[in-house]
Amino acid sequence: MSDNQLRIVWIYPDLLSTYGDQGNVLVVERRARQRGLDVARLDVRSDQPIPTSGDIYLIGGGEDRPQRLAAERLRRDAGLARAVENGAIVFSVCAGYQILGHEFINDLGQREPGLGLLDVVSVRGEGERCVGDVLGDIDPRLGLPPLTGFENHQGVTHLGPTARPLAQVRFGNGNGTGDGTEGAYNDTVFGTYMHGPVLARNPLIADLLLKLALDVNALPPTDDRWYEALRNERIAAAQQPA
Numbered sequence: 001m002s003d004n005q006l007r008i009v010w011i012y013p014d015l016l017s018t019y020g021d022q023g024n025v026l027v028v029e030r031r032a033r034q035r036g037l038d039v040a041r042l043d044v045r046s047d048q049p050i051p052t053s054g055d056i057y058l059i060g061g062g063e064d065r066p067q068r069l070a071a072e073r074l075r076r077d078a079g080l081a082r083a084v085e086n087g088a089i090v091f092s093v094c095a096g097y098q099i100l101g102h103e104f105i106n107d108l109g110q111r112e113p114g115l116g117l118l119d120v121v122s123v124r125g126e127g128e129r130c131v132g133d134v135l136g137d138i139d140p141r142l143g144l145p146p147l148t149g150f151e152n153h154q155g156v157t158h159l160g161p162t163a164r165p166l167a168q169v170r171f172g173n174g175n176g177t178g179d180g181t182e183g184a185y186n187d188t189v190f191g192t193y194m195h196g197p198v199l200a201r202n203p204l205i206a207d208l209l210l211k212l213a214l215d216v217n218a219l220p221p222t223d224d225r226w227y228e229a230l231r232n233e234r235i236a237a238a239q240q241p242a
């Protein structure tokens with residue numbers, strides 16, 4: 001953090017922000033302000049350069065064509081990789097998650113290179129599109145309560161040896177590989193298929209991003225009753241038979 005200001009960067013709202021993924025930015029921003037932090041939020045459109053001095057970067061989901069355009073521009077720009085080298089934290093959803101991996105299948109049916117910031121490869125699922133509420137258990141190393149989210153994707157994501165699954169699903173598909181894994185993470189880069197917005201449903205993941213960015217072990221508590229009500233409603237929905 002420079003100048004005691006937390007810099008939150010939202011990448012390509014014009015291309016990558018389906019299913020209310022903008023909510024992830026709002027939640028991180030709000031929870032940082034509730035802890036008395038001075039926050040600067042930067043929305044970086046796809047015709048603008050990615051700043052390399054941000055603390056937390058967020059990327060949302062998107063349709064197949066905007067996803068390809070976003071990947072092309074992010075590869076050309078290279079600012080996000082530099083930010084990660086500088087120690088930035090990245091949180092990505094669905095199309096954004098696939099872009100952070102080594103490659104994915106684009107709207108033209110071709111293998112599109114990603115940024116390689118996460119050790120994952122995405123392919124096109126042969127089965128039905130994965131759609132619906134998801135409930136999972138987050139990797140116990142992260143010490144977080146169950147994951148709730150909403151998925152809508154055709155892609156299937158395989159993890160390489162340096163990516164850890166973010167969660168194991170109890171209901172839903174997640175990565176779609178049939179082994180119950182959902183999402184992936186390494187020390188500073190996170191990816192998930194969960195919309196919702198996922199950080200509104202899982203505010204303690206937002207706090208984890210803040211703690212990593214601030215390099216602290218704990219944050220002052222917040223009143224999370226509203227989040228709890230939302231979580232309970234959506235966790236119950238995930239357990240309803242389709």
Ligand code: GLN
Nearest residue numbers: 061062094095153154155
């Ligand atoms: N286009 C990607 C897929 O279907 C991502 C979709 C999304 O971001 N919701 O796998």
